[in-house]
Amino acid sequence: MLDLHVHPLGHNDREANRETIRAFLDEASRRGLKEIGFADHDYYWDQMNFPLIREVAKDYPHLEVRVGLEAEYRPYEEGRIKNLLDQFSFDFVIGSVHEFDGWVFDIPEEEHMHRKKDADEFYRRYFEVVTLAAKSGLFTTIGHFDLIKVFGVRPGKDILTLADEALTTVAERGLVLEVNTNGRYKPVQEFYPERRLMEEIHRRGIEFTLGSDAHCAENVGRDLDEASQLLRQIGVQSLVGFSRFDKVSYSLD
Ligand SMILES: [Zn+2]
Ligand SMILES: [Zn+2]
Numbered sequence: 001m002l003d004l005h006v007h008p009l010g011h012n013d014r015e016a017n018r019e020t021i022r023a024f025l026d027e028a029s030r031r032g033l034k035e036i037g038f039a040d041h042d043y044y045w046d047q048m049n050f051p052l053i054r055e056v057a058k059d060y061p062h063l064e065v066r067v068g069l070e071a072e073y074r075p076y077e078e079g080r081i082k083n084l085l086d087q088f089s090f091d092f093v094i095g096s097v098h099e100f101d102g103w104v105f106d107i108p109e110e111e112h113m114h115r116k117k118d119a120d121e122f123y124r125r126y127f128e129v130v131t132l133a134a135k136s137g138l139f140t141t142i143g144h145f146d147l148i149k150v151f152g153v154r155p156g157k158d159i160l161t162l163a164d165e166a167l168t169t170v171a172e173r174g175l176v177l178e179v180n181t182n183g184r185y186k187p188v189q190e191f192y193p194e195r196r197l198m199e200e201i202h203r204r205g206i207e208f209t210l211g212s213d214a215h216c217a218e219n220v221g222r223d224l225d226e227a228s229q230l231l232r233q234i235g236v237q238s239l240v241g242f243s244r245f246d247k248v249s250y251s252l253d
Contacts, residue, residue: 001228001250002241003028003221004037004066005094005143005178005211008053009044013215016040016049021056023217028063031221034250035241037066037211039094042084050088066091066242070143073097073133081138092242094178094211095139098147100129106150111187114153120162123148123155127166134169140242141209142170144180144192145201152188160200171204176240176247179231181223182213191227199234207240207247228252 008016008024021038028036038053050067057065067088071081073095085093098106105114105122114122126148134142146163155162170177180192193201201208208231212222231239232252241248 001033001224002035002037002210002239003033003212003214003224004035004068004092004141004209004241005039005070005180006036006214006220007040007070008038009040009047010215011041012044012047016047016052018052018056020217021053022059024214024220025056025060025063025065027217027220029060033063033221035064035066035248036220037068037092037242039068039070039092042069042071042081045084064241064243064248068092068094068242070094070096071138072099073129073136073139074099075129075132078136078138081136085138089244091244092140093138094141094143095133095136096143096147097126097129097133100125106147111151114151119153119155120157123157123159123162127163131166131169134166134173134175137173139175140245141176141178143178143211144183144213145177146193146197147183149188149192149194150183150186159194159197163197163200167200167204167206171206176207176209177201178209178211179227180211180213181227182211184223191223191230195230195234198231202234202236207238208236209240
């Protein structure tokens with residue numbers, strides 16, 4: 001019903017012009033979504049056209065079209081992110097960690113390093129940086145909460161212990177976590193976060209949103225019915241969208 005994580009620019013594969021925006025909104029309409037949120041990677045800032053999204057959205061009155069950003073969180077760059085967020089009135093901002101200590105860990109070229117390094121140590125460090133992202137006060141949402149599992153390398157320690165402080169911070173700050181279905185199409189072949197984490201997130205009273213992380217229009221809304229079903233099974237009754245940083249609640253019934 002809502003997809004708050006799509007990338008009209010992909011990995012800078014195309015222009016986010018009127019046709020591209022329409023293609024994403026057409027697919028969202030076709031799938032019967034109520035809300036869609038654009039969140040391109042901040043590295044392509046200069047290619048983004050936020051007012052155009054708001055303008056094209058007027059042709060889709062049945063859809064809540066939200067304008068957001070997926071910001072790369074690095075602890076020493078909070079000022080840079082803040083500067084970007086000051087330049088437009090966003091509906092939501094996803095803080096994501098795809099890199100820490102100079103290691104861009106989620107690209108295929110780095111898979112062998114996941115097998116070589118100490119998994120307990122890189123999971124610990126990953127969640128430490130996610131905790132800082134949650135503490136930064138910059139974001140509404142933390143993206144793909146357990147992305148570090150992307151190649152299917154698991155820690156020896158319990159994931160609930162490793163993620164404990166990050167979850168505590170997310171709960172304290174009232175941040176939202178997404179079920180991001182894109183993980184199914186990565187080597188790990190499962191949604192982010194894994195089910196045990198989803199249950200723990202719900203137990204702690206943290207709210208969920210949904211995201212396909214679509215980098216092309218065809219993937220908008222992909223597997224979100226299944227993700228909603230899974231959330232219902234663990235007892236989640238509502239999902240969260242955003243309008244100018246305010247939460248908007250959707251019943252899951
Ligand atoms: Zn991401
Ligand atoms: Zn993304």
